[in-house]
């Protein structure tokens with residue numbers, strides 16, 4: 001392992017670090033050296049000794065200097081009179097002044113409306129994932145911590161389903177990430193098949209999984225089964241590609257289960273010893289003969305059958321389930337099918353299968369203690385929905401759809417202040433119906449944003465802008481899977497200072513020490529991290545910085561060893577102690593204990609009256625390597641590669657509507673519209689179009705009404721509000737109806 | 749002609765753009781020029797099978813990362829390629845490596 005700092009002969013020095021954010025990314029922790037010359041990062045080089053990434057880096061970190069020294073970056077706190085929202089009338093202020101304003105406003109709101117009148121929103125993936133809820137609970141004192149995606153449709157549903165049915169932390173493909181020798185470790189086996197279900201990890205690096213590990217495994221012989229409405233590049237290399245109609249995942253899952261059970265291809269030993277409810281699951285799956293499944297999903301029954309056989313008869317094999325499982329009101333059931341498939345084929349927690357972790361998460365104790373900071377009775381005031389017992393059982397955050405309802409109706413009480421924690425809320429990534437959110441949030445008395453660049457959200461809604469530092473400018477730790485099933489703990493090491501910016505955690509410290517000092521007793525960030533990691537790793541934060549990273553110990557088949565349950569008994573941490581193929585919890589929550597298929601609420605079948613008007617299916621969200629959701633639009637090298645928001649249309653469909661390559665296309669349904677540039681491609685079904693998300697245009701006028709063109713490619717405006725599943729999870733982000741029309745310009 | 753070649757096993761190339769970008773930053777190449785550029789073939793169905801390949805093609809600006817190689821480092825495209833599908837090999841191994849890699853490989857001798 002190389003040194004933390006290396007001084008070079010020419011007066012430059014290199015800092016070794018592992019990256020999280022910003023720039024936006026999931027906690028992948030790629031290893032790299034930042035070369036510093038005259039106080040500036042001038043070069044980024046991958047660290048070949050990093051056990052996961054081996055020196056590889058993606059274009060976002062390779063262009064880091066363009067990001068951190070971008071002329072548009074905000075380098076000091078800014079204040080603007082609330083009367084001037086939407087105008088570029090910001091004034092630079094000091095951090096002390098910013099904290100004075102925060103203290104005065106928060107105390108005013110607490111005194112007049114109660115702390116619950118404050119709502120804190122987070123964006124996805126960045127370090128904010130760890131540090132926003134502590135700001136809400138332990139600094140601002142509000143129970144309303146919110147991820148503003150309808151039905152919490154990102155990670156939360158999958159993590160909850162895994163918790164309910166397996167009683168275990170996030171199931172992940174076994175890519176030998178826990179082992180220093182990686183794929184050569186004698187305990188490891190290469191998966192024979194990997195199912196990629198609604199997931200294209202090469203460019204999403206989901207939740208800290210290093211996407212190109214799939215190429216490592218491909219070279220070592222893993223074969224692929226891809227389940228995706230688009231033929232992905234990996235799909236062209238797969239033995240089986242199941243190109244399903246968007247939103248029909250659970251029907252497909254039941255079809256796969258039906259084949260494996262009816263053809264007796266399941267692992268009898270595992271099912272008998274470790275599963276609950278197999279007979280009932282078998283009966284339910286039998287209700288989904290492949291003719292019916294083909295009709296629902298559009299996947300030929302022969303392909304379903306062949307893929308099910310290949311998967312079930314090749315041991316070990318693995319499944320990666322993607323965001324597409326969450327972005328559906330029927331997603332809880334789809335996730336149920338995925339876990340049942342993994343369980344009955346004996347692939348849970350075995351080498352080359354799916355790794356599991358203990359239900360407790362890294363830094364979980366601290367986050368739990370932050371919730372304890374709320375005064376008695378305050379958590380009960382959290383905006384939630386009593387109907388959503390499943391959501392309430394799994395989550396300690398506010399329900400996003402109910403937050404919008406509350407903003408609009410002021411019931412059960414008015415909200416007065418919002419904090420946007422690394423969240424460009426209106427920029428077509430998370431929030432559905434972004435214009436509704438915008439109008440409702442505009443009425444609040446005081447809004448704060450912490451981010452790197454001026455965004456449409458900050459320009460349109462906020463009064464105070466707190467500038468965040470990039471990962472090159474702060475110390476921190478990287479926790480893949482946000483602390484659950486975390487193969488390594490890595491350190492981010494500060495290399496430079498740019499402007500007067502602070503990390504997310506440093507902002508928590510500043511605000512926390514002002515508003516609620518007893519919850520923030522640590523002197524320094526380093527002390528804080530030492531307190532977090534020492535009990536589990538036995539080292540201090542400075543020691544971790546010297547080491548760069550520490551891979552965690554791992555045991556396979558934890559359920560046999562009493563390592564999954566809190567009571568130390570064998571089995572899984574569920575009410576029955578077994579994998580619950582039939583949930584023993586769901587009935588109490590008003591949900592079917594077995595998986596079932598339900599038609600998406602905005603499909604041509606559910607809304608036959610709109611079938612002629614909106615004959616196509618709109619899906620979206622496929623990732624590109626040049627941006628993290630709504631970020632990176634202003635980075636020259638990256639924008640040159642991806643200049644426009646692209647909508648992929650099958651050539652036959654395009655011809656039918658008179659659309660040619662490069663035309664501007666208006667994608668529209670009864671709820672909203674977006675304009676994107678046509679790319680004709682056979683990778684989508686002729687009945688489906690695929691749009692890209694997260695577009696706004698930093699080069700356009702930022703002031704109102706344009707707001708950097710944020711309403712132009714507003715794909716999220718086509719997604720309904722509050723069409724969630726029975727437990728409160730999921731929303732149809734990737735499966736709504738639409739029509740397409742050629743228009744003259746992006747403004748069209 | 750160099751004694752070494754860039755051996756590119758492009759069946760693994762995912763079009764991650766890393767070679768293009770890192771070559772550009774290493775050599776200060778402007779945005780409308782390329783030291784290496786990825787070409788796309790497909791996606792198209794040929795004889796009932798999908799073909800979708802990306803092939804990185806070095807340009808006249810490629811100096812085989814002379815400075816880096818002088819320091820004993822790999823070319824930056826080789827070092828950072830996410831698919832690890834570009835390698836530096838001695839030219840006398842080209843035939844053997846091409847045979848092993850099958851149809852979807854190419855070499856570039858700077």
Ligand code: SF4
Nearest residue numbers: 019025030058060061
């Ligand atoms: S995956 Fe994330 S951490 Fe790794 S190089 Fe890309 S942006 Fe950086």
Ligand code: SF4
Nearest residue numbers: 771784810813823825
């Ligand atoms: S060897 Fe160096 S100069 Fe040549 S293409 Fe690769 S990065 Fe560019």
Ligand code: SF4
Nearest residue numbers: 761762764765767829
């Ligand atoms: S870096 Fe490698 S995988 Fe990426 S585009 Fe270039 S050759 Fe392809």
